[in-house]
Amino acid sequence: MKEKKVTAYIENVLGNMPEDWLKLTTHRLDIYNEKLAKTEFLEQFENLYKTNNAEKSALSELPTAFDYIRLGHPLSSVLEWGIAKINNLKPDNIISFSSRTAPVLAVLRKNLFDARKTRIAYIDELPEFFDFEALKHVYGYDFELLKVEKLEDIKEFEGSTIFITKADKTSDLQLNSNVDFLISLQGELGSIIIINGEKNESYISEIQHVRRRETIAMTPADSFTALQTLVGKKPSTSQNTNYKNNKESVTNSVQEITATSSKVLLGFCGLSVQYAIMMGLIDEALEKHKGKQIKIIVPPNCYGGTNDQARRVAACIDNVEILDLPVDGDNDMVQSTDKVLQQVAEEGAVPFIIAEIPTNPRVEVPDLEKLREVLSKERKTSSGEVANDPVFILDQTFCPNIQFCGEDGILASIRTISYVSGSKFPSGGKCTAGYCVANKKADSLMHNIDKHLQLCDNEATALQVEILAEQLPSMNQRIKDAYKNTREFVSFIEATLPEAKINFVSEELANEGFTPSVFSLDLPTKGNTAEERESYKRALNLKLIDMMISRIPNESKYCVSYGQLKGCYWTIPATSTQGTTKEDDKDYIARVSVSPDLDLELHKKVFSDFVKQISN
Template identity: 45%
Template sequence: MSTLNTVFDSIKTLLKNLPKNWLELTTHRLDIYRESQAKSEFLSELKGLISQGKIDSNNLEQLPTAYDYIRLGHQLSSLLEWVLAEINQVPDDQVITFASKTMPVLALLRHNTIHNRSTYIYWAENDSETWQGGPLIDEARLKSVYGYQYHMKKVTSVDEVPAHHDDHAMVVFVSQKPLTNNLSVNPNIDITVNVHPTFGSYVVIHHSSTNVKDHGQVPKHSTSAQIVGAVQHVRRRETIAMSPLNCYNALNEVLGISYQNTQLNTDAQTIVTQCIRDNTGSQAVPLVASSGLSIQYAILMGLVESALTTHPDKAIKIILPPNCYGGTNDQSRRVAELIPQVSIVDLLVDGGADLVNSLETTLETVAAEDGVPIILVEIPTNPRVEVPNMQLLGQTLKKQRLTATAIAAIEPTLMVDQTFCPNVQLLQAESELNGVKTISFASGSKFPSGGRCIAGYCAANQAASELMSLVAKHLKLSDNEADARQINTLAETMPSMPDRIIKAYRNTRDFVSRIQTLLPSSKVFYVTETMAKQGFMPSVFSLDLPVNEDSPQERMERQKELNKKLIQFMIGRHPNECKNCVSYGQLKGSYWTIPATSTQGTTKESDKDYVVRASLAPDVDVDSLLQSFAEFCKIHGL
C-alpha cells in the first residue's frame, strides 16, 4: 500500500482539479461503466493517473464510471473509501460509506439474522456524546418487527472488547473517532462502524480471506467478500452512499482543510411540504427521505408493522409486478426473505395483461387465504408506460371480499410509485382512490429536482393518514431522512415542476407522434391522449423497432440488437444532448436506456423487458432528434 503522506498529497492535488460533475451529477455515464467492476475499475485507473502525475480535470473526467447512480456510490465515495482503507490498512472494498449513521449496523444485523449468526455490538462510553443509550435507534422495533437479535454492551474503550470463542459470532464495534484514526487496533473486533456527527458513517471490515477460527468445523462467520456484498446490497436497496458533498468535505477534513457545512434554508421545509401537498392532493404532512428507495423502504416496513400488529397471526402478501423497477422488486423480496410472515405475490400489469383484471384475480386469491394484502404498483407502469382505468381500479380496490370461511376479508393497502407522473393528485378527496388506504411516493432525482438531488418523498390520502406515523418511525430508525442540501434543492426546484412536466410532455408527445408516422409498424408504448387529459403526462416512452425474422426467438434477438444500436447511434450523433442514462425529468436533452440492462436490475431474466426507453426534457431539439432517428431507420432498412 502507498504511504499515507503520498496518498494525502495526491488527494490534495486531485481536489484542486476536481471535475464539477463529481459533485453535481446524480446519474453517470453508462457507456464507460461496467457493473461487475463497480468502484474497482475506477480506483485502479485513478491510481494509475496518480502514479503518472496526471490528475488534471480532463483526465479525471475520462475515468470509468464508479457507479451508474450516486445512491449506490460514486467517484467521491470511492475516493474517500480508498483513503480510509489506506488509513486502516485494509483492502479498498472493505471500507463502505453511508449517508445513514445506523444502516451499516442494521446491514450487519440483517445478514447475521438471515444466516442465524450471533452479533455482539460494543460501543464506547466516551464516544457517546450524541447517543442516547447507544448507537441504534428504536431497538424495541428493530427486534419486534425486523427480528434482529443481538447483544449490546457499553465499554469505556475499544481495548475492553474481549475475545469471543463463539465460532459463529460477529463482533462489531461502533465508534465516533476522527476520520484519520486507524480503527484496526483490537484484533478481537471483526468490523468497526465509525459514525461521523455530520456526514454519516463508514464500515471497516478488518479481516480478509475467510476469517476462520478453524476448529475443524465452521468458519467464525462469513468471508469478508460475503460481508462486503451483504453490506453493499443494503446500501444499494434500502439506503444510500454518503453524499458527494459530504465525501468531499470528509476528504478535506482528513487533509486538515476547512470546509463549510450546508445549513437548511429558511422556509425550505415549508415550501417542499406545500409543493408535495399541491402535487399529490394530500392534506397530511409528507415525509422526505434520502432517496426514492429509502422512502419506499420506510413505507413498506411501516405497512408490514401495521399488518403484524393488527393481524398478528395472518400471512402478509406483498403484491407487486414482477417486471417493475428492479430496486422495488428486489427490496420487496428482501423484506419477504427477512420476515417469516411476509411473502410475494406476482401481479401481471404489462405486455397484454391488464392491471385491474390481474388485481381482481389476485385479491380474490389473497382474500380466500385470509391474507393481509399490501399492493405496490407503478402508475404509469414501467417500462411500458400504461395507465389503468382509474375508476375500475378504485372499484376493484374497494370491493368487499370474503375469506374461504365467508368472513370479511382484510382490505388492501396501496403503495403507488408515481415517479413518472408526480403531479397527478391521486391522494385528493375527489380521486378514484379515495377511501382506499393509499400512500404515494416519488423519486426526487427525476422531475422534482430535475436531476439535482436524489431525495424521495411520500404522502398519504385521508384513509391512510394514520399510517404515516409508523412510516416516520421506520424512516427515523434507518436514519434515512433527507439532509439539508436535499431539502434546499427541492425547495428551489419543486415550484417549477408542474410547468416543466407539461413542457416535457409536449416534446415527448410530438416525438412519439412523428415516430409513429415515420415508422407505423413500430411498437410505441406511451399514454393515450385521453389519459393525458386526465393529467397523466409522462415524458418517457418505450419503443420496439419492427423486425421480420421468422421465429419469435429470432425476432427477440434482432430487436435486442436493433434497440441497442439505436441508443448508440443517437448518442453518437448527439453526444451533448442524448445520454446513455436511466434517468428522466432532467432539465435538458434526452435520455436513452434499455430497462433490462439498467432499471430492471435484479428482476428475473424471464420478466425483463428489452424495449428502448427514452425520455425528453423541456429543453430539447425534437426536429434534430427525429432527423437522426429517420436516418437510423434508413440505414437499417426499417
C-alpha cells in the same frame, strides 16, 4: 510519508475534479461496465495516483464508479480509497453510507440468513434513532448489546462483533482482531463501515446491496466534506442554515401538488422512502393483526429496485410473503388485482399492494374507475368474516402531478400511500431525494412510516431538501413542457417508422392529466426463429442508442434517469432498471425519456438517419 503523499494527491484531486462529480447523480455513463463499476474506476484512479496525475482532463475520463449515487459515485469511491490507503486496508473493505444505522442493518441481515450470532459493542450512548427493540421485533434481527469503556474491553466472541464509534477521525482507525466490523459515525455526513480481515470479506457484496436497495452511499457533497477533513482541511461547504425554511417550502409544494394535507416525509431516495413505507406498514400489521400473514403484492416486472427490495423484506420476516401482480402486456392490472385480493382475503391475510401508475417500462394506465372498485370491494375470508382491506402503495414517479391522494382523488376511498423518486421530476435529476404522502384514509399510517424512516436514518439531507425547495415549484410546468416534446417525438417516430411498436399514453389519457415524458420503443425485427428475431431487435436497440449518444453527445445520454432538466436519456430496462428482475419478466426494449429543453429537430434528424440505415 505515505499518508502525506496520499493526502496531497487527494487535495489536488479535490481542486481539479470535474463539476459533475459533485453535482450529478450519474457520471460518465457512456463509460460504464456494470460488472467492473467500482474496480474499474479505482484501478484507473490508482494509476493516476502512481503517476501523480490529478489533471481535470484525466479525472474526466475516468469511467463511472458504480451506477448511481445510491450505490456509489466518484467521490464516495475516492473517500473509501483514501481511508483504505492511509490505513493499509483494501478499498473494497471500506463502504460509506449517508445513513448511520444502515451498515448495522446490513450485517444483521446477512447474519440472519447465516444463523450467525451478532454482538453490537459501543462506547457512551448511541443516537436515539438506534431503536434496537424495533430491529428485533419488526425486522426479525437477533443480536446482543455490549457497552464498553474502551475498544480494548472487547473480548473474543463466537460470532460477529460490530463496534460503533463516534470517533470520526478516519486517518487512524483503531482496529483489533476481536472487532469484525468497525462503524465510524460521521455526524451529519453519515457513517463508514470497515470490514476487518479476509474472514469477513464475504459480507462486502451484501453490505453494498443494502446500500443500493434500502439507502444510499454518502452523498457527493458530504463525501467532499469528509475528504477535506481527511486531508486536514477545513470543509469549504457551509452547513445549510435554511433547513427549516426549505423543508417547510418543500412540504407546502408537495401538499399543493398532491392536493393533500398529509404529513410529507422526505428520504434519501425513492427506495429509502419505499423501505420506510414497507417496514412501517409491517410494524402496523404486527401490532394490529397479530398472528396474521402479511402479503406484499408486487408486479414481477416493475422497477427492479422495488421488486428486489420487496422480496428482500419478505425473505427476512417469517409471516411476510410476496405475491405476483401481473400488470403489463397481455395482463390487465384491474383483473390481476381482483384475483390476487380475493386469494388474500380467503386466507385472512393482510394485503399491501405496490404498483406503478403509469407502469414502467410499458407506460400503461389501468382503468382507474374499475381499479377503485376492485380495491374498495368488501371481501370475506374463507370463514365468512370481513377480510382486511388493502393498503395501496403507489409509485407515481412517472406522473407526480396526478392528485391520486386528494380528497377528490380517484383513490380517496382506499387507504393509499403515494411516493415519488425525487431524482426524476421533483429535482430535475439534481439529487436523489424522494417523498411520500397519504390520503386521509391512510393518514394514521404515516406515524409508523416516519418511525422507520428515522430508525434507518434515511431522512433527506439538508442539501437535498434545498434542491427540492428550488426545483419543486416549477415541476408541473416542466412536466407539461416535457410531455409536449415527447408527444411530438412519438408522433414523428410513428410517421417515420410505422412498423415500430410504441408504448405511450393515449391522447385521451393525456387529456385526463397523464402526461409522462417517457415512452418505450419496440423496434421492428426480422429472423426465422423467435431467438433470431429477439437477437436482431436487441442489436437494433443498441444501434439506435449508440447513434443518438454519439451524434448528440451534449444532449442524448445513456442513462436510466427521467425528468431531467435538459436533453434526452436512453436505456434498455432489462439491463438497467430491471437489473434484478427475473429474466422472463424483463423488457429488452428501448426506453426514452425526454426533457422540456432539447434540440428536438436534431433528434428527429438522427432518428431519420437511423431509419434510412436499417432500411437499406
